[in-house]
Amino acid sequence: MAFIGDSSSFSSSVTRQWAHDVFLSFRGEDTRNNFTAHLYAALCQNGINTYIDNDLQRGENISPALLKAIEKSRISVIVLSQNYASSSWCLDELSKILECKERKRQIVLPLFYKVDPSEVRYQKNSFEKAFVKHEERFKDDQIKVQRWKTALTQVANLSGCDLRNRNEHDFIQEIIEWVNLMLVKETTYLQVAQYPVGIESRVQDVKALLDIKNKDNKCMVGIIGTGGIGKTTLAKAIYNSITSQFEGSCFLENIRENSSQKNGLVNLQNKLLSKILRGSSQMVDNVDQGVTLIEKRLHLKMILLVLDDVDELVQLERLAGKIDWFGLGSRIIITTRNKHLLRAHDRVDSIYHVNGLGKYEALQLFSWNAFKSDKPNGNYVEVIEDAIRYCGGLPLALIVLGSTLKGRDILYWKSKLDETSCRICSRNDRRLSFPLRQWY
Template identity: 45%
Template sequence: MALPSLSSFTCDWTYDVFLNFRGKDTRNNFTGNLYNSLQNQRGIQTFMDDEEIQKGEEITPTLLQAIEESRIFIAIFSPNYASSTFCLTELVTILECSMSQGRLFSPVFYDVDPSQIRYLTGTYAEAFKKHEERFGDDKHKMQKWRDALHQAANMSGWHFKPGYELEYKFIEKIVKAVSVKINRIPLHVAKNPVGLESQILEVISLLGLDSNEKVNMVGIYGIGGIGKSTTARAVHNLIADQFEGVCFLDDLRKREINHDLARLQEALLSDILGEKDIKVGDVYRGMSIIKRRLQRKKVLLILDNVDKGKQLQAFVGGDDWYGSGSKIIVTTRDKHLLASNGIVKVYEVKQLKNEKALELFSWHAFKNKKNYPGHLDIAKRAVSYCQGLPLALESPSKDIHEILKVSYDDLEEDEKGIFLDIACFFNSFEIGYVKEILYLHGFHAEDGIQELTDKSLMKIDTNGCVRMHDLIQDMGREIVRQESTLEPERRSRLWFSDDMHCSCFERK
């Protein structure tokens, strides 16, 4: 699967619609009229290749670029479509792009039955008989064409039979549907979206876009500032066009404080159904309404920054609440919350590798992808300190500490004690030794360490040693320092030699 292009998740499209069609069949009638309605009447940027482009059999670089820079693909299957090897090759390329990068593909069956395309009967059988004579030795190419037609014929689209419906009204339906899709406002991803491509690809793979059999839930977890929400927003922009309804509920932890869950349920229903002034009364009634009204809709729902199970239950009480093919993404700092709510497909957002971290830092510090030679040493030191945490490369350290401290504030008192001990004394120590010391100090070490791990506050590396991100360690030590900024001896923990010397001296 190819990496998504930058334009895909920042929604910087050149074309809203790309038309795939056989020129001799429909250029001067249906496809020409559809293009006119989209491009000239509605201002929807539409790519319709000219006759010169279709003279060869291979996809030209210009055409390939147009495919890569298009948001929606519409293939017009006409009676003699399959006789064009150019159309078939273009269809293969379009479907590969659609599946790998989450683009919407919609077929139009113009005076041809989908079953004829699916099973290669009638004119499609005749066309492939001729292709066999010409390309019989290239079985791989022939099979790719067959697979592409079969795949396209199984997709939801529009079916037109001349004489049964007025063509201009049929075109109006297509244009209206396209307008709804492209008028959906994309989410802001990041000013400088560096290092997102591979992470997006992992999440899309877990979502299983090619399966419409059931509701699929995926959890994205990691420490604060690592890019969970950014990744989710980028995935949203890539795949939103494939769903009947879309809702992104951002920062549920914060929004629940200011708005009760019932109001957020109303926002969900309003976004997906397109209705205003929906009232649910209370959370339990809202749960019932969501299930009743959305259980047949294919939706994309993203629940961002979830920190309580009740938030999940309010929006996804069961996998029968939404229609087949629905995808639900949950971002959280707490891996255990995902597991305890039955979300088994999870992705941990990774820290940026040094090269990407340096690139991101350069964008923010120097407004350029490349840093200046005189500042390279400073840039490398900053990147080393931030250890691949994107937000730390973009924001002041005070903001970072406040963001990271949210996870600490959620801990129980026993867990807070364990966290502070590790931050002050035991980072990089062997886990068995750390547990032993913590037990001696009266802590429930096993459970506490598991909780810290689930909340992405620490890890156990392959050598069995505790690993805490430097910024998280600094945040923990700052919590202790704030216990008494001027008198170290009053703090609960001392780890800096000068503070310990001062403390001992004062006590004498």
């Protein structure tokens, strides 16, 4: 049996910290000492960090600690058994899990343990009886009862697994394989930035150009800007945000540098094919063969391809010469410093210009790197002004300079900024057009 999970629910942000790989939701009296116990043991034996609530004395309301555990879990596995709906605690858990699915893009896997999915979806049989009691008990809060019913309908409509007439041991092993696959998928997400200041709005701008929802289209979008402006960082954030929506994805980084190496383009073609087809890392012997293989093997696949730091037209022509090389729904993103290169490659549909950070974004990014806070130290006002002015909104300069000055006294700051020509700004007596003091 093939497990089909909602893989698009993986988080777009690699900076999010998870405390648990899996959260187990279950009705204790139904499965605590049998199926759930065996599943929990198998997950732990396979090195999967799993949260299970072993509190046998539950109160009226779900505990804050349990709510936090749900929020901090990558995946929620819900064991829907005959008496699951009889527990208001379980129903509150379920509501929270579905909230996290929408808000935090958590993955949810429902397991139907000796119940028909339609019983859950339409609240029949034992589920119907449970709600007769809930409606009586919570007659002054029918909104809550309706929210629980809606949650059961929603979870039953997700891709899940039915344990009826199945060998329990084999079933558990398939769950383990599926969870491992989901966790491995997440490791393919790229590290974006320690302090992603100003990234999200730019991600949304480029996503609008990509028009991901239009599956009947395919397009190339170029991202241009000077060195250190954050093109690669932006491309990584976009890649993380949408990669799970494609049949295959590949981020080819540092093309300018890597293509200059021996057999550089051949190696890049091999990596492209290997990442998307999940096959051998050595398929291509020469560049022309690589072009043929890319077109032949990928023309029916909906892929996401990022070509990072391209500086020669031949690189584009050998890696993504035509959008027709790829299937419907495919998206190609190209980062480069060379706008004319994108114009020469006339298959590019849109171009996004990455501008420097605004004054407050620059201050935030510098402060995070210099002070580990989004607000600067009030004792450094004048030298901070010089530092921000010197960097000119360039993220890389703000990061490097802020990290260099971190933990140093003000005399060191002044000395270092003098070395980096900030004395020129001081002689001209130019000041930033926004008051730093309002941040304190």
